[in-house]
Amino acid sequence: MANIKPTMTDDDVMDFVARGYILLDAVVDSEFNKLCLNTKGGPAKKLVGSPEFLREVLLQPEIGGVIRSLLGPNFLVPNGGHHHLIEQPVVGMDWHSDGISGQGFEINELQCYYYPQDVGPEDGPTMILPGSHCRAVNRDALAHYGNLMGQLPLVVKAGTVAITRYGIWHCVGPKLNYTRRSMIKFSYFRCDKPSRDWVTESDSIPEYRDRPSCPYTSGVESYRDLRRRIHTWNWLCGLTQEESMAYDRWRPAYETETTPLNSITF
Numbered sequence: 456m457a458n459i460k461p462t463m464t465d466d467d468v469m470d471f472v473a474r475g476y477i478l479l480d481a482v483v484d485s486e487f488n489k490l491c492l493n494t495k496g497g498p499a500k501k502l503v504g505s506p507e508f509l510r511e512v513l514l515q516p517e518i519g520g521v522i523r524s525l526l527g528p529n530f531l532v533p534n535g536g537h538h539h540l541i542e543q544p545v546v547g548m549d550w551h552s553d554g555i556s557g558q559g560f561e562i563n564e565l566q567c568y569y570y571p572q573d574v575g576p577e578d579g580p581t582m583i584l585p586g587s588h589c590r591a592v593n594r595d596a597l598a599h600y601g602n603l604m605g606q607l608p609l610v611v612k613a614g615t616v617a618i619t620r621y622g623i624w625h626c627v628g629p630k631l632n633y634t635r636r637s638m639i640k641f642s643y644f645r646c647d648k649p650s651r652d653w654v655t656e657s658d659s660i661p662e663y664r665d666r667p668s669c670p671y672t673s674g675v676e677s678y679r680d681l682r683r684r685i686h687t688w689n690w691l692c693g694l695t696q697e698e699s700m701a702y703d704r705w706r707p708a709y710e711t712e713t714t715p716l717n718s719i720t721f
């Protein structure tokens with residue numbers, strides 16, 4: 456089995472839990488980026504499934520290190536992906552999420568966007584909304600949203616990879632030119648139960664340290680985000696739902712302690 460070393464610390468993981476993405480700047484070799492640019496748009500099984508792509512991108516140490524940190528030692532490596540190629544000017548794309556966002560707080564899939572060329576502000580950058588990955592939303596409504604406070608255009612250098620929590624809100628921003636813009640998308644999946652086996656300094660699990668709330672959240676949504684972050688963190692650290700509830704400072708254990716029905720006799 457390929458031995459991929461984790462690279463993230465507790466703080467890195469806490470950041471990812473809150474933001475729902477991590478950007479690795481220009482981590483793919485420039486010669487390999489050039490090679491990927493010749494691929495035609497659409498399904499990219501041949502390219503993503505090739506041994507070269509495995510070595511240069513999928514298990515490249517910085518990319519693999521993040522995936523290994525978040526998904527454990529034996530994650531599922533993609534054999535295929537999709538090449539989102541845009542050659543014409545476009546107004547953009549509606550905001551959407553690819554997955555079933557707003558449900559659960561587990562991290563079982565990481566979706567990656569790889570850019571084999573520089574993407575400038577006028578090249579139709581992917582836009583993401585940091586922190587949106589857990590928010591339940593009606594997709595029909597979402598598709599009508601325009602510019603959102605806190606949105607982040609992925610204006611990037613060639614070889615950059617964004618690793619996102621599946622479900623993050625995203626779209627394509629306006630493209631004002633005829634330059635080819637490539638984004639190759641692929642996903643990794645979890646096999647192992649989570650167990651806080653990234654880079655740690657001690658065995659004791661720290662409590663989740665609050666991250667700033669998103670600029671677009673009101674008090675009540677910030678509260679919900681924070682509660683979800685705490686549960687995601689606890690889950691990633693291998694705590695059971697019961698243990699996580701016991702840690703939850705907003706719902707004291709005396710309110711949530713329970714007994715399974717099948718252990719009760721009366």
Ligand SMILES: O=C(O)CCC(=O)C(=O)O
Pocket residue numbers: 539553580581582625626627638
């Ligand atoms: O090409 C991009 O930047 C994003 C495309 C996308 O989100 C999609 O096709 O689902």
Ligand SMILES: [Fe+2]
Pocket residue numbers: 551552553625
């Ligand atoms: Fe999408």
